Amino acid sequence: MTKYNIWFFGSLLIATVVALPIITVFFSFFSETSNYFQVLKNTFLFDYILNSFLILFFVLIITFFLGVSCAYFVSFYEFPLSNFFSWALILAFAIPSYIFAFSIIAFFENYGTAFSILTLLFGEYNYNPIIPKLDGMIGSIIAISFSLFPYVYVLTRSSFFFQSNNYIEVGKNLGLSEKETFAKIILPSARPAIIAGLSLVAMECLSDFGTVSFFSVSTLTTGIYNSWLSFDDLNSANQISFILLLFILILLSIEIHSRKEAKYHQPGRGFKPINKIKLSGKKALFAFMFCSLVLLISFIFPVSQMIYWSVKFPKYIQDIDIFKINLNTLKLVCLASLVLVSISLLINYGSRISKSKILNYLTNFSLSGYAIPGIILAVAFITLFSNISDLITNNTNLGSTKKIFIGSIFGLVLAYFIRFFSLSFNGIKSSYEKINSSIDESAYLLGYSKIKTFSLIHVPHLKSNILLIIVLISLEIIKELPITMILRPFNFETFATQAYVYASQDLLEAAALPSLFLIFWSTILIIFSSKYILSSKN
Amino acid sequence: MKKHIILSYLFLVAFAGSLFASEVNIFSARHYDSDVQLYEKFTAKTGIKVNVVSGKSGALEKRIIEEGADSKADLYITADAGRLGAFEANLQGGLTSAAIKSVVPSNFRTSKWTGIAKRARIVYFAPERVSGAELAGLTYESLADPKWKGRLVIRASNNIYNQSLVASLIKNNGKGKVADWSKGMVANMARSPKGNDRAQILAVAAGEADIAVANTYYLALMLSGKKGPEQQAAAKKVKPFFPNQDGRGTHMNISGAGLVKGAPNKANAIKLVEFLLSEEAQNHIVNNTFEYPMIKGVSPHPLVVNMGLDFRQDLKTKVVNYGKRQADALEVMTAAGWK
Numbered sequence: 001m002t003k004y005n006i007w008f009f010g011s012l013l014i015a016t017v018v019a020l021p022i023i024t025v026f027f028s029f030f031s032e033t034s035n036y037f038q039v040l041k042n043t044f045l046f047d048y049i050l051n052s053f054l055i056l057f058f059v060l061i062i063t064f065f066l067g068v069s070c071a072y073f074v075s076f077y078e079f080p081l082s083n084f085f086s087w088a089l090i091l092a093f094a095i096p097s098y099i100f101a102f103s104i105i106a107f108f109e110n111y112g113t114a115f116s117i118l119t120l121l122f123g124e125y126n127y128n129p130i131i132p133k134l135d136g137m138i139g140s141i142i143a144i145s146f147s148l149f150p151y152v153y154v155l156t157r158s159s160f161f162f163q164s165n166n167y168i169e170v171g172k173n174l175g176l177s178e179k180e181t182f183a184k185i186i187l188p189s190a191r192p193a194i195i196a197g198l199s200l201v202a203m204e205c206l207s208d209f210g211t212v213s214f215f216s217v218s219t220l221t222t223g224i225y226n227s228w229l230s231f232d233d234l235n236s237a238n239q240i241s242f243i244l245l246l247f248i249l250i251l252l253s254i255e256i257h258s259r260k261e262a263k264y265h266q267p268g269r270g271f272k273p274i275n276k277i278k279l280s281g282k283k284a285l286f287a288f289m290f291c292s293l294v295l296l297i298s299f300i301f302p303v304s305q306m307i308y309w310s311v312k313f314p315k316y317i318q319d320i321d322i323f324k325i326n327l328n329t330l331k332l333v334c335l336a337s338l339v340l341v342s343i344s345l346l347i348n349y350g351s352r353i354s355k356s357k358i359l360n361y362l363t364n365f366s367l368s369g370y371a372i373p374g375i376i377l378a379v380a381f382i383t384l385f386s387n388i389s390d391l392i393t394n395n396t397n398l399g400s401t402k403k404i405f406i407g408s409i410f411g412l413v414l415a416y417f418i419r420f421f422s423l424s425f426n427g428i429k430s431s432y433e434k435i436n437s438s439i440d441e442s443a444y445l446l447g448y449s450k451i452k453t454f455s456l457i458h459v460p461h462l463k464s465n466i467l468l469i470i471v472l473i474s475l476e477i478i479k480e481l482p483i484t485m486i487l488r489p490f491n492f493e494t495f496a497t498q499a500y501v502y503a504s505q506d507l508l509e510a511a512a513l514p515s516l517f518l519i520f521w522s523t524i525l526i527i528f529s530s531k532y533i534l535s536s537k538n
Numbered sequence: 539m540k541k542h543i544i545l546s547y548l549f550l551v552a553f554a555g556s557l558f559a560s561e562v563n564i565f566s567a568r569h570y571d572s573d574v575q576l577y578e579k580f581t582a583k584t585g586i587k588v589n590v591v592s593g594k595s596g597a598l599e600k601r602i603i604e605e606g607a608d609s610k611a612d613l614y615i616t617a618d619a620g621r622l623g624a625f626e627a628n629l630q631g632g633l634t635s636a637a638i639k640s641v642v643p644s645n646f647r648t649s650k651w652t653g654i655a656k657r658a659r660i661v662y663f664a665p666e667r668v669s670g671a672e673l674a675g676l677t678y679e680s681l682a683d684p685k686w687k688g689r690l691v692i693r694a695s696n697n698i699y700n701q702s703l704v705a706s707l708i709k710n711n712g713k714g715k716v717a718d719w720s721k722g723m724v725a726n727m728a729r730s731p732k733g734n735d736r737a738q739i740l741a742v743a744a745g746e747a748d749i750a751v752a753n754t755y756y757l758a759l760m761l762s763g764k765k766g767p768e769q770q771a772a773a774k775k776v777k778p779f780f781p782n783q784d785g786r787g788t789h790m791n792i793s794g795a796g797l798v799k800g801a802p803n804k805a806n807a808i809k810l811v812e813f814l815l816s817e818e819a820q821n822h823i824v825n826n827t828f829e830y831p832m833i834k835g836v837s838p839h840p841l842v843v844n845m846g847l848d849f850r851q852d853l854k855t856k857v858v859n860y861g862k863r864q865a866d867a868l869e870v871m872t873a874a875g876w877k
């Protein structure tokens with residue numbers, strides 16, 4: 001018997017709020033669309049799907065190669081700076097792929113940075129024809145791959161890290177060559193982690209909006225955006241979203257499935273760190289060069305390009321109100337973290353003390369927010385709240401409620417809540433489950449109230465975990481673009497929106513400074529949490 | 539208790555914007571920093587606070603539509619007449635004061651929106667590879683001539699400046715002729731369309747193409763050194779050419795402001811538009827954005843003057859047609875395979 005108590009209704013409410021965008025998208029699938037969707041079906045829809053797939057396909061190959069190779073080198077071998085690389089390679093997380101895209105354009109365009117470097121080195125000459133133009137599809141694939149490969153890297157590395165033996169030694173004992181050991185033992189052992197990483201990459205890749213729009217490649221997300229913007233057809237936008245969501249739901253189930261499998265690979269009691277094999281000579285040089293190159297391209301290259309611009313065009317340093325943008329970002333991060341963490345804590349606590357199964361299903365259902373691309377979420381959010389508001393004004397004397405939700409900090413935080421609830425709920429759940437429930441009973445026996453048990457026993461246990469969740473939420477919000485772009489209030493910029501607004505106005509050099517700040521804060525957060533990220537199993 | 543405090547804080551933040559008594563709210567798709575300085579001057583003069591949401595034109599328009607009667611938007615500012623024209627159903631009349639009508643020529647305004655500054659969409663060429671004889675009498679129409687095969691660069695068809703240019707051609711020549719013209723344009727392209735206007739000019743400088751179509755202010759911007767010494771040097775390798783001088787004149791477009799339907803601060807919005815058309819504001823605009831002034835008696839930036847001012851502007855084709863023919867323009871370009 002389920003108890004329909006306050007916890008049940010609380011969880012039901014949260015689950016409904018978080019699931020609203022998906023429900024909106026789903027229902028609009030059955031509503032009428034304009035002619036545009038018909039025209040689109042006959043002309044470009046196939047191209048959109050094809051482009052999304054091509055990008056996805058190559059991004060998966062590249063992130064697999066980069067992520068697994070790097071994880072393999074730093075987990076099993078010792079070579080110059082290998083310990084440094086093991087955390088430095090995560091820094092690519094600090095670079096959103098749209099900022100990577102700005103850097104690629106700036107570097108390779110006619111009379112761009114590459115041209116300046118060549119001129120400086122070899123004197124005046126028209127180098128433009130010999131500089132490759134990395135744009136369009138290729139540019140998008142590179143930008144997305146190098147900013148997303150850390151997902152594969154982090155998960156694969158931690159899967160290697162928790163293996164009790166050095167598989168290379170096992171391979172040697174079995175008489176296998178190094179290549180055979182890699183293909184037959186190491187790769188299969190990390191399979192669930194690799195698949196989990198790749199499906200995260202796939203979800204992010206399919207929802208990418210900034211990068212592809214910057215390289216003018218039309219994908220499903222640009223289709224959604226265009227049918228909404230250019231043709232005023234929210235239903236078409238939602239129907240394309242539905243196609244995209246189907247792909248993403250498939251990926252999500254693959255991810256959840258492989259995560260379950262990954263659990264079987266966790267270490268027993270006799271866990272000890274792997275004895276790394278010391279490399280020397282050419283092999284050490286190769287591993288070192290490989291990791292350096294990945295770090296160079298994924299992190300140092302975009303950062304240097306942004307620094308170079310900020311120095312070259314110092315005018316923008318005084319033009320941009322950095323203090324205010326810092327404050328805005330801080331405000332969003334604080335409000336969103338506060339709301340997300342406190343509600344996640346409450347719901348986790350509720351399902352702990354009520355031990356209800358339905359509650360578990362409900363919360364599982366509400367985790368879908370993270371899988372929805374930000375752009376779809378923003379469109380669905382506006383659709384939903386303008387419909388609700390119209391419903392209210394048409395049937396009652398009450399005024400419109402649109403102002404409360406659209407173009408307000410409150411609305412923005414609510415949208416972030418929908419998007420990142422899964423991240424924060426799951427993060428807290430994983431460590432809540434580690435607190436044995438017998439501890440609660442002992443506390444009650446000692447005369448502790450439920451509230452006291454929660455605040456004096458649970459919260460201190462969860463402290464470091466909560467901190468990590470706050471860091472991850474902050475990282476996501478600092479980089480978040482489409483939701484903030486569409487829902488933000490007047491006179492309100494974050495580093496991401498400021499950079500994007502400048503970039504779309506052909507002022508890439510002005511976008512450098514906000515980008516640099518965005519990277520700076522993200523880097524600090526990553527360094528701060530790298531120990532947790534690297535040792536986490538999920 | 540704690541929750542109450544948080545909630546009231548949230549609401550306070552959400553409504554903080556509406557606490558100012560005298561204000562005007564701008565949705566701007568044209569967000570140069572120099573515009574912000576201009577708004578500050580306006581506030582200093584009138585005490586009216588200027589609030590801005592910037593973004594891409596499409597997203598801003600949609601937000602105004604979705605917010606409907608609740609929209610706080612007073613003015614919609616954008617860098618193309620085509621945008622304003624296409625958005626006309628969501629604008630209202632009222633920009634009819636003498637201060638506006640007397641200074642803005644009638645082909646650059648309606649009662650709902652008005653031009654603030656002008657730009658021309660012209661041809662750039664590499665003097666090393668294109669002779670004066672080849673250019674003589676060049677029109678937009680003759681850009682489709684096979685003699686330019688593999689020599690022309692222009693940006694993609696989804697770009698509004700191109701849509702407005704093609705819309706003006708449809709207005710003057712008819713849709714059928716322009717459909718053929720679009721095919722000729724595609725056949726002449728040196729590369730598949732990519733990049734912004736500046737990238738087209740740089741492609742000519744770099745030798746990727748011989749002629750490019752782009753707006754006037756981009757060349758001046760590069761020549762000014764604001765884009766760095768490399769682009770300044772590159773800009774010196776190309777020369778501007780003003781097409782259709784023997785006929786209706788060169789295609790003109792505007793940066794403009796439209797009065798949003800249901801604007802809560804209509805009077806202030808009109809005051810701001812009048813200010814933007816004042817001599818002081820016009821001087822500020824032309825010296826920062828390298829556009830042409832909307833009003834008489836103000837000189838463009840010296841670099842723009844150097845490009846030549848004595849060209850014939852197309853004052854015959856009303857810019858309101860750019861919005862009306864926009865869908866047709868996109869259709870003929872797409873049909874021609876113009877990416």
